[in-house]
Amino acid sequence: MQDLLYFSQQLINGLTIGSAYALIAIGYTMVYGIIGMINFAHGEIYMIGAYTALIAITGLTALGLAWLPLILVVALLCAMLVSSSMGWAVERVAYRPVRGRHRLIPLISAIGMSIFLQNYVHLAQGSRNVGFPALIEGGFNFGSDGNFQMSLSYMQITIFVTTLICMTALSLFISRSRTGRACRAVSQDLGMASLLGIDTNRIISATFIIGAALAAVAGLLLGMYYGSIDPLFGFIAGLKAFTAAVLGGIGSIPGAMLGGLILGVAESMTSGYLSGEYKDVVSFGLLILILLFKPTGLLGKPEVEKI
């Protein structure tokens, strides 16, 4: 009985982290789906989202605002706004001028952007770990056996619910809206879409903006869940989310969700049953295995070479 409870607790832990990974992974997968490049600065966009949210929360609390939902909504909107403008600007400055060149060029530009943003936040915000106030505390305790008690915190529930809302909204947007349809068209064939009168530059900007906004949501959620942020924490989160995107099939949105959840659960089970030391070994080992045996990922479609 205790073993089962332990397993379920680790499953909850893993799904929590996994759903946040999925939110970040969307940014990688959408950009790849449309212009076929890997936006390595995406982890930094997520980190900037977390910093913006923290600044907004601190500012609002200092102004004497005490109603928690309002603080959270305003912080979330600020973070989404700043991250989206950042995502948009990064695309304009670093990717659009080199679009259509050799694949390596945008990739190097992306890595450069990532280093730049990291160091910019280092300078602007200092390099120390800053604590994130615990705004949502407490949770449900249930299923106790012996000395072990399962717990599901309100924060974890908030992460699940927010991720679910974002994912549903995104799916509806992609499948129903005009811009969403244009996104799908551009991802199928950029040249043809532009011949048919779709403003591809606008669609590409929109993709970056959506990806960055979702990363900002993840930044706020994970900042609160973990309890501290620093200028380097976007890098490893970005790599994990990238792994999630590749695992699920890069370019596929449901794939990113599935990949995020699998990765999160794999990590927590490794820490739970093996040792925390092997957590990163397992997640990046998984990436290598997928690249070796199923390069298209779990839900990705094999790419047909367009002639």
Place this chain on the structure above:
Amino acid sequence: MTTSLKKLVTAVSASVALMGAGHAAADIQIGIAGPMTGPVAQYGDMQFSGARMAIEQINANGGVMGEKLVAVEYDDVCDPKQAVTVANRLVNDGVRYVIGHLCSSSTQPASDIYEDEGILMVTPASTSPEITERGYELIFRTIGLDSMQGPVAGNYIASQSPKRVAVIHDKQQYGEGIATAVRDTLKDKGIEIAMFEGVTAGDKDFSSLVTKLKQADVDYVYFGGYHPELGLILRQARQANLDAKFMGPEGVGNKDINTIAGEAAEGLLVTLPPSFDEKAENQSLVQAFEAKGEDPSGPFVLTSYAAVQLVADGIEAAESTDPFDVAAALRSGSFETPIGTVQYDKAGDMKSFEFVVYEWHSDGSKTPVN
């Protein structure tokens, strides 16, 4: 064009060489190498503040053998790779005395270079025993060793007769070293070690670890490492209602743990060097720090002050600025410093150094236990 460029280059390099020479003749350069930026920069602040104060006060009292001390500061970010770069820069800059580095994992590779290049190094903070185990002649410290600190922590935990203890570390030289010392002490006392495992430094999600600690039903958790990780572990353990007492080494004992862990830092046990700033004979020094708006209570402030003072006293005792003579003088003499009377053994360790167990509070203050 080419010749004028050549002339210019020669002129510039000659004047640079002259400036360098003039500099070296008049002053004694003291390199201070530690983290100015990065996740443990607050310890660097302590180190720089203590060393600067010592240099200032020694100069105000007429310097060393009539010469002024000049601080040359380097940032190693507490990164072993960066520390090697810093050490090489120090060599190029002609510095012959170094106060640093701070993190054991930085001090270790940098000290190889200092020993080879004839530079005297005094670390005010690195506690890993391996640093002085290699028979080096020029490597000293003004702090105790993990092999002293670990048993203090282990004995304290054992004296509380716990049921089961978990020992966690951050897989770095300092953290794992001290965690191993604590585990061995506990084992000798016959205490059951429920788990001994590492976490990745820089990681943020410890929910799985906390769940594991809950299931292992431990009543004491020892963490070998620094505050960014322990702060998060404390906070996430509190969220998950883990009821255990946490303990850590001096690497977790600074006020930044409170900004991360908040209320969860209350009751954390920390082994630290004794509060040198509370000693009666150091009160005028404490006032000097306070007059500058600096806080002398951090664990490495006065050890850094003492490190500079020892270099100065060593030079005077040796009546020579040759690092090898100074090292010999340090080994043979006995020196009065703010951290007490310092005598060195052959390895470069202090003959006696005491660690004390403190209880940390959520407002960043600490009270001695036992």
